Amino acid sequence: MAHSTPQAPFFPEASAIPTSWLYEAFRRANEREHRAGPLIKLHVGEPAFGPPESVGRALAEAVLDGRTRYIDVQGLMELREAISEKLDTVNGIDAPADRLFVTPGSCQGLSALLRTLAEPGAEILMPQIHWPVHLQQALLAGLRPVFYGLDDTLAPDVDSVRAASGPNTRILLLNSPSNPTGALLSRERQTRLYELASERGWQIVSDEAYEDFVYASEHVSIASLERGLDPSRRLVNSVFTFSKGLAMTGYRLGYVAVARPQVCDAMRMVQESSIIAPSAPIQYAGISALHARESIAGNHAFVRENRDRMLPALTEAGLLPALPGGGWYAMADISSSGMTGEQFAAELLHKEGVAVVPGGGFSACPEFGADGTLRPLRPGGVADGLVRIAFCADRDQLAAGIERIVALVQRKQKEAR
Ligand SMILES: Cc1ncc(COP(=O)(O)O)c(C=O)c1O
Structure with missing residues (x-):
């Protein structure tokens, strides 16, 4: 037996x-x-600079005041409202608080998102030169990674994305600016990729961890292309972090703006089963960090x-x-x-x-x-x-x-x- x-x-x-x-x-x-x-x-x-001083104080005060209890699985409403405003004014993304998830680092947000979007047999398109954690996350979610080629600036090549796709493609992963190459996706190229994804019915996962470090042009958030669209028809799930621009690497704080209400419902369950809720005091530090964006x-x-x-x-x-x-x-x-x-x-x-x-x-x-x-x-x-x-x-x-x-x-x- x-x-x-x-x-x-x-x-x-x-x-x-x-x-x-x-x-x-x-x-x-x-x-x-x-x-x-x-x-x-x-x-x-790991940057040579650290987080704004007020961030540490906000964290300590939250702990000392006893603001340390369980909170909503999607995160503190006050922080989500502040994030929603930042996404609107800085990124051109219209994401209300109820489609936002505060996550323990954007790494956990990405991992939860891929698990949320995964289906049996589904393929995810990823850049040929990629952040290895994206690959680990895709495999752990049960997704089959398929790689698209890069042009001579190491940015995703649209024809190669099209050629790599097939009937099982469900997700297109983009990371601009890229870790590890530093390559950028222009607005024009993001528009072509968006149109391709829309034609084929793919979801897009856009990892924008390095949004504040664009030197050659301006940062473009692909979700801004679907501003105003009915959420039930949206494609873009955007992932951001407090680790880079605000240098809060060890705080472990990030957020995900989810495209569709149905994806949001599923991700709520994924998060409940993985983390119950993100740490409350760290989120008070996050509110303070959003006020110190200068x-x-x-x-x-x-x-x-x-x-x-x-x-x-x-x-x-x-x-x-x-x-x-x-x-x-x-x-x-x-x-x-x-x-x-x-x-x-x-x-x-x-x-x-x-x-x-x-x-x-x-x-x-x-x-x-x-x-x-x-x-x-x-x-x-x-x-x-x-x-x-x-x-x-x-x-x-x-x-x-x-x-x-x-x-x-x-x-x-x-x-x-
Ligand atoms: C491309 C990319 N995405 C996401 C992350 C995750 O950052 P964190 O989990 O600190 O938010 C990193 C960290 O190096 C990264 O390089």
Whole structure:
């Protein structure tokens, strides 16, 4: 009898999905730091600036006042109303409080959204070079990821999105500005993608975590294209965070503006079953942060100056075709060193004391067995010869790190001659 074989191996689907290479880079850097002392950290998106001071005070006051009880699964009404106003004035999105979810970081919001939208056999279209957490989330939701190609600025290519789609496509995932490439989607291209999604009946998930860091043009929220449309016909589910523009990375606070009332009902259940409700005191800090949005301009200027002053060393060395149009990251092509991103990042960490993330983890492509089970996921693919550099870091550290990256590539090129 099946139940009398307790030794039978048990491999849940999740065991085929490794923790991401971002986490691996984080772990290796911590281990190296512990063993050999301080490092230049260009691997994680942890900015050199912090949240507005008032945010910490609002959090402490909420805790000390005892505003620490369970609240609505969608979040505090006062915070949702403030978010609704921000979305209206800043993003051009008309999302009332009842279609908003406050979430413990936008990461949890994305994960809940994908679980909400998933159907058996459904495919999700994702960029060929993607944030590995999007891939983990899609797989955990039971979605089948299908990748679309990028143009020479690494922005999603509309023809490739069309070509990658099929009868099982249900969701189009967009991330502008992109982690890891910094590529931007123009208004014109978002309009074409919106029209395609509308024609085919797809839902769109738009991850706008880096909305405040657009340098080459202005940030465009794709949901603004369906402003005024009856919610029951909308396509765009937009995801935002307090982690980037307001530097509240460790607070874990984000929000999702859901397209349709039916999606909202389903997501309420997903959230109830996963978190019951987001943390109340953190949300009071969020209300205070929305009143301190003027700090974003200084944070934007800081990262932009890092980009403009420090990244040209990479372009001049032939490692970066152009400065990223947005975001916090640049993907440097170190393949002329004769090494893979993985080998390069390891040598850079151990010999030069600089942490970056190897590119292969951003272009991993899952494979499935004939019975539909996921094969163990491995890094690799088009970004194998790249490394990701976070340029939101302290300026002197960034300068020193980039100098060592360029020097290591040049040394390897010389050795090969
Ligand atoms: C593209 C993208 N989306 C979402 C997130 C999640 O941010 P958080 O969970 O801190 O809101 C990140 C964090 O690095 C990100 O890079």
